[in-house]
Amino acid sequence: MVGKDITAELRKRGFKLTPQRKAIVSVLGNCSEHLRPADIHERLHKKYPGIGLVTVYRTLELLQENGLLCEVHIGASCRSYLKRHRPGEHHHHLICRDCGRVEDFTDCELDRLKQRLERETGFLISRHLLEFMGLCPQCKIKKA
Amino acid sequence: MVGKDITAELRKRGFKLTPQRKAIVSVLGNCSEHLRPADIHERLHKKYPGIGLVTVYRTLELLQENGLLCEVHIGASCRSYLKRHRPGEHHHHLICRDCGRVEDFTDCELDRLKQRLERETGFLISRHLLEFMGLCPQCKIKKA
DNA sequence: CTCTGTGCAAAACCTTTGCAGACTC
DNA sequence: GAGTCTGCAAAGGTTTTGCACAGAG
Numbered sequence: 001m002v003g004k005d006i007t008a009e010l011r012k013r014g015f016k017l018t019p020q021r022k023a024i025v026s027v028l029g030n031c032s033e034h035l036r037p038a039d040i041h042e043r044l045h046k047k048y049p050g051i052g053l054v055t056v057y058r059t060l061e062l063l064q065e066n067g068l069l070c071e072v073h074i075g076a077s078c079r080s081y082l083k084r085h086r087p088g089e090h091h092h093h094l095i096c097r098d099c100g101r102v103e104d105f106t107d108c109e110l111d112r113l114k115q116r117l118e119r120e121t122g123f124l125i126s127r128h129l130l131e132f133m134g135l136c137p138q139c140k141i142k143k144a
Numbered sequence: 145m146v147g148k149d150i151t152a153e154l155r156k157r158g159f160k161l162t163p164q165r166k167a168i169v170s171v172l173g174n175c176s177e178h179l180r181p182a183d184i185h186e187r188l189h190k191k192y193p194g195i196g197l198v199t200v201y202r203t204l205e206l207l208q209e210n211g212l213l214c215e216v217h218i219g220a221s222c223r224s225y226l227k228r229h230r231p232g233e234h235h236h237h238l239i240c241r242d243c244g245r246v247e248d249f250t251d252c253e254l255d256r257l258k259q260r261l262e263r264e265t266g267f268l269i270s271r272h273l274l275e276f277m278g279l280c281p282q283c284k285i286k287k288a
Numbered sequence: 289c290t291c292t293g294t295g296c297a298a299a300a301c302c303t304t305t306g307c308a309g310a311c312t313c
Numbered sequence: 314g315a316g317t318c319t320g321c322a323a324a325g326g327t328t329t330t331g332c333a334c335a336g337a338g
């Protein structure tokens with residue numbers, strides 16, 4: 001999913017397409033790393049000075065509530081975001097601990113484990129969080 | 145692992161066993177939920193007034209660096225902690241979204257997936273985060 | 289007795305809120 | 314034009330730091 005799709009999705013849901021929102025979406029869309037609100041704000045300043053950090057927070061909240069971006073948890077600030085490549089589709093992340101690059105994968109093969117845990121613990125499981133962390137191919141070579 | 149083991153472990157590593165540290169460890173040890181620093185501080189005040197929030201932060205950092213407690217990520221503040229039942233052992237969490245209770249499980253059955261992802265993406269995977277969220281048996285009944 | 293650990297106060301962040309004016313539709 | 318959205322300023326939280334004193338070993 002590229003920025004264009006996100007803005008189209010926003011319009012479809014009746015939100016206004018302000019230059020600020022477009023700018024934030026484009027920063028996320030041109031980036032394969034996870035970014036914190038302050039990172040996004042900093043990158044915006046180069047191209048679009050004058051956008052407030054508050055607007056970044058509000059836009060991130062809007063995009064997240066509408067399922068247009070995802071959060072990353074492992075090894076980063078808890079408030080790290082990423083554009084969503086496949087909106088609506090269940091997926092997980094593979095994160096490079098050196099460069100921060102993120103890859104998606106969809107098949108998490110967790111159904112069997114989920115069923116076993118429900119049987120063994122009596123819990124009713126509704127969702128899960130799965131992230132892998134390591135080195136991406138490029139960073140693997142640099143390290144060697 | 146109970147509080148006693150944690151304090152023994154601290155002593156073994158040359159850290160001082162102050163009443164504050166014992167108190168914090170005992171709060172964690174008597175609790176099956178995940179707690180934020182402020183939660184811990186609040187619970188301490190009932191029994192041991194006068195312990196500063198700063199000390200809670202410093203003790204949590206110490207315990208975490210020594211692998212004596214674990215963090216919880218899903219559906220909570222990013223700074224949520226839990227006593228570690230099986231120190232050193234690889235494990236994951238099952239979290240109740242109503243009461244916050246946490247259960248451990250050790251076998252995550254992720255080796256096959258990890259190998260597949262390494263083969264398909266070229267990443268070198270070093271660790272992973274897996275948490276399940278749902279309703280514990282008690283809260284499941286209350287909801288029904 | 290030594291040196292780590294604590295409490296207080298203050299600083300440094302991060303995030304949210306209120307409000308007047310700007311801009312999209 | 315109507316109503317949403319933005320920027321500013323300020324408030325509200327959370328986390329870190331500096332320093333003098335207390336207390337564990």
